[in-house]
Amino acid sequence: MLELRNICKTFNPGTVNEKVALNGLSLRLEEGEFVTVIGGNGAGKSTMLNAVAGTFPLDAGQILIDGVDVTRLPEHRRARYIGRVFQDPMMGTAPTMQIEENLALAARRGKRRTLRPGITKKERAEYAERLKILDLGLEDRMTTKVGLLSGGQRQALTLLMASLVKPKLLLLDEHTAALDPKTAAKVLEATEKIVTRDRLTTLMITHNMKDAITYGDRLIMMKDGQIIFDISGEEKKKLTVEDLLDKFKVAGEDDLSDKMILS
Amino acid sequence: MDIMSLVNALPSVAAQGLIWGIMAIGVFITFRILDVADLTVDGTLCTGGATFIMLTMAGANVWAAMLGAFCAGLMAGLLTGLFHTACGIPAILAGILTQLALYSINLRIMGQANRPVSSRQYDLLVSQQDVREVGLHNPILVSALFVIVIIALLYWFFGTELGSSLRATGANLAMSRAQGINVNVTKVLGLMLSNGLVALSGALLAQYQGFADVNMGRGAIVIGLAAVIIGEVIFSRIFRNFALRLLAVAIGAVIYYLVYQVVIWLGLKTDxxxxxxxxxxxxxxxxxxxxxxxxxxxxxxxxxxxx
Structure with missing residues (x-):
């Protein structure tokens, strides 16, 4: 479904701030795979996701989604294949627009936007139904401006928007990191429900090792812009936080944040 | 200070305010919806007036001349939009560049710095002379109709798929891209629409005052912003619907001209x-x-x- 072939990206080349973010990374995701991604700060996790989403051009390598080479497609053209939830709850929704208007925008992802109505009566009923899966009561507040929602509510809504039109690929960039533990658990629960129901091919970055183990059917660990550890199936099910910490030590990763160890 | 002289000026205040209100609605589109302060409009106002007068003098029908002025405004917005998106120039600077370029273009269109257009010679939509007349030709009525029709059309447009994507672009760029909106296209479209309306307002203004002048748009952006802000300060608590917010902007322009008139009446110089x-x-x-x-x-x- 997703194939990354030897992708490279260096930020600020030729300056003192030069940073090799992706160093010949290759990865293959099968259809319906739910992959969690962990790694220290600066390992290249977010850069990899942004490369897939098309936020910046690559220095080298190829990206294929469902066999289509998207390496040179601009971000908005790739959007037809990709659903995204960002780390920052403010980034995924339009605050000055209503909940239903945001959903209507998402329902037209990858389609031509014409002079037809931006939202129809039929859609409203459908969105109210869809919002119920989040279990936040948003279905009763359809015309509320999204800017009035809490970070957790906005993140849950973004998740629903990302999956409203079934994406070939769902990208979650630490989408619960900015939320309090209770809300984070709720959003993760909704994520699991939606990903399982729609059998979405998913890449989820997380700082939380426990979440990385609990969720998904495959786990990859990144360091210095490469994948250093890739585990799936039965092996992943048996994985413990201690195993992961050992792997980090073997990899010489001395950059473990407190958040990763304590959680 | 004779209160009657102020009262006598009120019809003219209403007509001018409404015509500038159309311009202010254009500013609202860029400033509030796209979240860009577009300085092109200082030049576009004159472009609209100049295009209208030259087309009228060339024998065009008044509605054809209005359409021509609107299209000239679209082109001005297109230029700013391309400076901004295709050339990566910050929006505010892109607007300043187009505004400067328009100064020369406006002189080219008119062939001189000032062009009169007489309502006695041509069939115009509005004229200052009719401001006290009762009838369908009254400029207050005509400009109010323009405001209402424009608000209705914009209300419809911003409710469409395309219009929604314009609003999304102004609200959140990252989100818009992630939802597959080509934000360069929506930005250019918004700038075009805005400048088209400003040019339309310029065309009406030229008819109303009976001339177009190369300096007629100087500071127009500030007047437009004043109208937007006055409208919001006064009506934001009661006017929440989009159409009413646009109406508030138009009323804001009328209030601006009322204040203007009062200040002059109090003895300050127009300068x-x-x-x-x-x-x-x-x-x-x-x-x-x-x-x-x-x-x-x-x-x-x-x-x-x-x-």
Missing amino acids: DMKLITALIVAFFLAIPFWKGRYFDRWMKRGGGDRA
């Missing part, structure tokens, strides 16, 4: 008006900032005292 306008707009733009900065600090201190 000083730009200074006063600038200060008023600066004051209202600063209010949200001051609110956040000083009010919060004051609140904190107040809380500390009580603790």
Whole structure:
């Protein structure tokens, strides 16, 4: 479904701030795979996701989604294949627009936007139904401006928007990191429900090792812009936080944040 | 100070205010919906008036000339949009560049710095002379109809898929891209629409005052912003619907002209008006900032005292 072939990206080349973010990374995701991604700060996790989403051009390598080479497609053209939830709850929704208007925008992802109505009566009923899966009561507040929602509510809504039109690929960039533990658990629960129901091919970055183990059917660990550890199936099910910490030590990763160890 | 002279000026205030209201609605599209302060409009206002007059003098039907003015505005917006998106120039600078370019273009269109157009010679939509006449030709009525039709069309447009994507672009760029919106296209479209309306307003203004002048748009952006802000300050609590918000902007322009007239009536020179306008707009733009900065600090201190 997703194939990354030897992708490279260096930020600020030729300056003192030069940073090799992706160093010949290759990865293959099968259809319906739910992959969690962990790694220290600066390992290249977010850069990899942004490369897939098309936020910046690559220095080298190829990206294929469902066999289509998207390496040179601009971000908005790739959007037809990709659903995204960002780390920052403010980034995924339009605050000055209503909940239903945001959903209507998402329902037209990858389609031509014409002079037809931006939202129809039929859609409203459908969105109210869809919002119920989040279990936040948003279905009763359809015309509320999204800017009035809490970070957790906005993140849950973004998740629903990302999956409203079934994406070939769902990208979650630490989408619960900015939320309090209770809300984070709720959003993760909704994520699991939606990903399982729609059998979405998913890449989820997380700082939380426990979440990385609990969720998904495959786990990859990144360091210095490469994948250093890739585990799936039965092996992943048996994985413990201690195993992961050992792997980090073997990899010489001395950059473990407190958040990763304590959680 | 004779109060009657002020009262006598009121019909003209209403007509001019409504015509400028169309311009202010254009500014609202860029400033509030796209979140861009577009300085092109200072040039576009004259472009609209100039295009209208030259087309009229060449024998065009008044509606054809209005359409021509609107299209000239679209082109001005297109230029700014391309400077901004295709050339990566910051929006505010892109607007300044087009505005400067338009100064020369406006002189080219008119062939001289000033062009008169007489309602006696041509069949115009509005004219200052009819401002006290009762009838369908009254400029207050005509410009009010223009405002209503424009608001209705914009209300429809911003409810469509395309219009929604324009609003999304102004609200959140990252989100818009992630939802597959080509934000360069929506930005250019918004700038075109805005400048088209400003040019239309310029065409009406030229008819109303009976001439187009190369300096007629100087400071127009500030007047437009003043109208937007006055409208919001007065009506934001009661007008929440999009169409009503646009109406508030148009009324804001009328109020601006009312204040203008009062200030002149009080004995100030018209030459000083730009200074006063600038200060008023600066004051209202600063209010949200001051609110956040000083009010919060004051609140904190107040809380500390009580603790």
